[in-house]
Amino acid sequence: MATATAPPQRARRPPAPPPRRPPRLRAWLGRFWHQYTRMRTAIYFLIGILCIVLIGTFVPQEFTSASQKVSEFAAAHQNLDDLATHLGLPLTSVFVSPLFYILLASLYIALLSCVLTRGRALIVRTLRGYPRTPQYWGEWGSWMFHTSFFLLVVAVVWGKATGFDGIMTITEGQRVAETQASYDTLQEGMLFDGHHSGYEVQLNRFSAPLQSNGMPSDFVSNMTVYDGGRPVLTQDVRVNEYLGYHGVDFYQQDYGWAPHMVVRNPAGEVVSDTAIQMISDDKTASTGVLKVPAFNYTLPGQSKPTQIGAKLVLYPDAQALPQVSGASNGLNFSYAPGTAAARNPVLEVQLFVGDLGLDSGASQDVFTLDTGGMTPYYSGAAAFALPLHQTTTLGLPAASGGTANFTVSFPDLRQFSLFHVKQDNGVPLVYAAFVLTMTGLLTKLYLRPFLERRRRMRKAILHPVGVAASPPGEPPPRGVGEEVLTR
Amino acid sequence: MNDTPLSLTLFGVAVAFYVAALIGFFVYIPIRRRRIADTALGLVALAWPFHLASILTRAIEAGHWPLGNIYEYSTGISFVIATTFLVISLRAGQRLIGVPAMILTIGLMAVAYMLYVPPGNLVPALHSYWLTIHVTSMATASGLLVFSSFFAMFFLARRWGDGYALATAGAGSGGAVVSGGGGAAVIRGGGGGGPMGSLAGSLRHLPPATTLDSWSFRFVMIGFPVWTFGVMMGAVWGEHAWGRYWGWDPKETFSFIVWVVFAIYLHARVTYGWRETRAALITVIGLVAIFADLYAVNLWIAGLHSYARA
């Protein structure tokens, strides 16, 4: 790391020019600039970048790794991480760390000087009509190769700054507009004009056909785009097949089960009728949460209406386990996950009654149930099973002293699709940079040796005697196409 | 389990020939008979069609381009290595490079066998023609770039051998040491030398250092653009499939590391003080990085590219 940290410090060192003795300073700056723009310095910058990337590969990163792994690492290496953060290199986010940016900037400044100097030299050479030697074309190739990285950085920054990047989940049958409010998470670029396209997308259906080994062979979201209320486009969206409309692209990213649940309160009113998005790793068992804040029923002796909530486990293909003895209230059942196909969907519902904690105004995670203000419906927080198409009737104390019945039903099992949605106008420019990089590289590495060989062959034809072509089996003389890339 | 698929049988035959060839190359180190090297080379040439047939039958059995998991990928890279070796040994008479080439080919195939998965469907993420473009480029580039490291290691060995000869000769007889067989003769004649001396002597059977260096460079010159192309095609695929052309996924960071290592190599070759030994060491680091990219990232670091076992 010593090599990695040294150059940027050096790069930051030039102080504000003191008023006296300018010539000396100038000489010093000149020397510094000379050292700075040497290839050796660039190599050190590259090595520094390499070290940071290496750290980023092995240490879980906030942006790319599971958040649990990141926090585990942070907890296990607290002191080390603190120290590194002080040095401008927080270990769990090295790719956005100050040190990484400093190194990249230093490298780019050196690169800029090289590209400008050599570009000018090449233009001068062209204008003055110097001969077009293989060396000359090689120089152009090298110049193109290095210049392409500026195009690349411009493309990346411009694309990200003027675009946005978000996650949107849509349940089967649902239609949503492409606008801020429809996103689960959304990051807009600094220069993004704030105006989303506003057209609507509908998830007609989602399917994940399973293979014999239980793994899905494909994930397919059938989507329709509505613009101005009219359907304009219907297509399947898969991992390698995105939906693009008006510069906004939808990428299939994940999916899950969304059991449709209906809750009626003791008055018989439907107080909740919604498809609940569940999370899961392998889709054979998913978890989710039902929240009914407006249950609109007040328990006897209480001033506020009560709320209900439930922790849910969904087995799309539930496998019943043998009954445990002593079943008293029908709750002693147990299920194990089967396949990820909806062959026998069963919900395990762990019901709670009380205060969901929503009314304080705090934002809540839709996947966690805050049971702090709630009591389990069944003692021991037992769960009841709710198979598909079934309704369970449950009782609560009524003012009359009797029981007020409410129902929870599971009429329908849907799926939802999670899309990565983004607008990035820089992509074509990134590809243009790629083309420039490849063209430059191939020109530098191949065109020049090719031209040199052709020239040698022409010479050999013109002067057949005494030309020392390389004997077979021997590599060509050293120096052919070798003074690579820079300088 | 059913019968062994034909692809695996062919794979086994190829490995057997490669092992025999490797033994031949090992024998060739102390016993420098041309016929031994040619026999070993012949065995590689014999293994090659089986290797190719194994890949082709695997493609037919699985019904997709045969680079969809680590078994197929390792087999593919080892095929690139074996092919490259055959080409340079037949066209340029390089024989000793067969030792590292066969060690790596057999090693990769052993890993492939250990991580064997029966032919089957691809995971959905790989259902794309980009698999063909991106992964084939990466496999080809890996197979080519390892040769630059082989030649660099030979270069370093040869350098060391020359230096040793120079030192012992200087200390012993004071006679002038020139390159080629003369140096070895000096050692053999000049005061025993011991095991180090004989090692240094045998190293002098390698081609001259400048030749090795130029071969090493040549493979970077071929492999680096292919690697660059492969990484770029990966970016295009990433954009196409996931909506981002780059995301610092472990596999991506490692492909970037390999790219930077060889970029440093290319710049080092025109930097005073970095030209020879350091440049050679860089390609050796590149070799380590390529294999870390191949296996460590796939097997131990979870990421978007963890298709190895699928």
Next chain:
Amino acid sequence: MPMPKHPCRVSALGAAALTALLVSGCSLQPDVSARVQPETRTAQPAPPLDGTSLTGGHVDLTALRGRPVVIDFWASWCGPCRAEQPDLNSLVSRYAARGVQFLGVDIRDDSANAQAYAQEFHVQYPSVFDPANDIAATFNVDAPPTTLVVDGSGTIRLRELGTLVDVPATLNSLLGTT
């Protein structure tokens, strides 16, 4: 003000591609929820707002021209909306008699849940049902609860996210000048 956005439900895969931004990308994309509502969005003419209410009636903003209108974007699942609703109700009781109209827009919601909410809080004004966020899109609403005050000429005079603190002053000044 924390937003009741659906939180990151993203699996490792999802999280990876969402935030995996190249080199300089990340710092250029601050989280939208941390953004202050720009002033420039107010003092603009309100876009058309018409649709079907939760109870099945037809609602049209242009029919309310000539009087100040408070438009509240809300959802039944949104905790801050629940916390804010009693304050909104008291604004209704203070200003409805003085000629101020109130209008809800129920975004990204299920109809039954929304009706139960309206029943629970005895909401007196109609709400347009906007499950697809179409109206939210035309009004450029980031998240609920967002409250707008539109004057009698149909110009947006105030836009507040997660609070009602400036609504009375705006209404007073509008009523004072009318």
